[in-house]
Amino acid sequence: MRGQRKLSVLLTLVVFGCSVAALAAGGTSARVWTAATGPTITASNHEGQRKINGALDGYTNGDVFTYAEGDTIAFRFALAADGAASGNFQVRFTTNDPSGCLFFLGDSFSLGSIDNNSGVSPTVTLVSTATDADETVVTLHADFSDAGSATINYTLTLSLNAGDCSGSSQHSRLANAPSDGGDFGNIGAQNVPVPANKVLVLPNITVNKLVDRGNGSFVPAFAGEYCFTLDSATTQCTDVNGSTVFQNVSPDGNHTITESQNAGFTFDHGTTTASWPFHR
Numbered sequence: 001m002r003g004q005r006k007l008s009v010l011l012t013l014v015v016f017g018c019s020v021a022a023l024a025a026g027g028t029s030a031r032v033w034t035a036a037t038g039p040t041i042t043a044s045n046h047e048g049q050r051k052i053n054g055a056l057d058g059y060t061n062g063d064v065f066t067y068a069e070g071d072t073i074a075f076r077f078a079l080a081a082d083g084a085a086s087g088n089f090q091v092r093f094t095t096n097d098p099s100g101c102l103f104f105l106g107d108s109f110s111l112g113s114i115d116n117n118s119g120v121s122p123t124v125t126l127v128s129t130a131t132d133a134d135e136t137v138v139t140l141h142a143d144f145s146d147a148g149s150a151t152i153n154y155t156l157t158l159s160l161n162a163g164d165c166s167g168s169s170q171h172s173r174l175a176n177a178p179s180d181g182g183d184f185g186n187i188g189a190q191n192v193p194v195p196a197n198k199v200l201v202l203p204n205i206t207v208n209k210l211v212d213r214g215n216g217s218f219v220p221a222f223a224g225e226y227c228f229t230l231d232s233a234t235t236q237c238t239d240v241n242g243s244t245v246f247q248n249v250s251p252d253g254n255h256t257i258t259e260s261q262n263a264g265f266t267f268d269h270g271t272t273t274a275s276w277p278f279h280r
Helices: none
Strands: 008-017 041-052 055-060 072-081 085-094 110-119 123-132 135-144 148-157 171-176 190-193 204-213 218-220 227-230 234-237 243-246 257-259 266-275
Touching: 041 085, 041 171, 041 190, 055 072, 072 110, 072 135, 110 123, 204 257, 234 243
Parallel strands: 008 204
Antiparallel strands: 008 266, 041 055, 041 072, 072 148, 085 135, 085 171, 110 148, 123 135, 171 190, 204 218, 204 243, 227 234, 227 257
């Protein structure tokens, strides 16, 4: 399954009227993880939830798909300790994609439920949020009062332009904290891919308003002369070109656009032009 390009739906509405309108070389330092000597916290089974044909599916550590722009994606991982232990660790996810677009919203990390598997569950608290190159880095603190294990749930939200990113390197991953790691063992590779080329792109609907001002010739409406309402919710008025664009329209299916009624005008006709979605 691959992503979709923007669906562009063009509506032309016409009225008739008489007046209508690794260590570094050269002596520099590198961060080296050191094994804990007492009770150890392990992080494992980092997974994301897939979505198939619009319905939520199971969790996987492989590619997560097929979400639409603006969707929220659920992730989970397991923490376990063999005794009382604590320390910091990180969730790192693609925000400022190298292709120049915004992928996950940087402030969208939301810690969810902590579901007990055995023994005691840890408390997990937010320490900080920062940016490192193309990733947002969320540092968390885990504290076990005794041995136990639990599944930690969290969510991230795709930007409304996530499908415009290129490639397939986008992700969310777990990592050791560079400081105050405490009793955490080596987290290793805990990367869950969320490829941009498998994100569904939301469509735009463009409305062009043409008016006959009494001479039999249809010309674009003036700025603000006509307004249109999408699905009885969002209202936008014509710009200087007699147009307005409803961006990132969802959900899939039929939508209704209602035109404002101006005194002295009679609706003449309307046309639609649709460029249907196709896979990259």
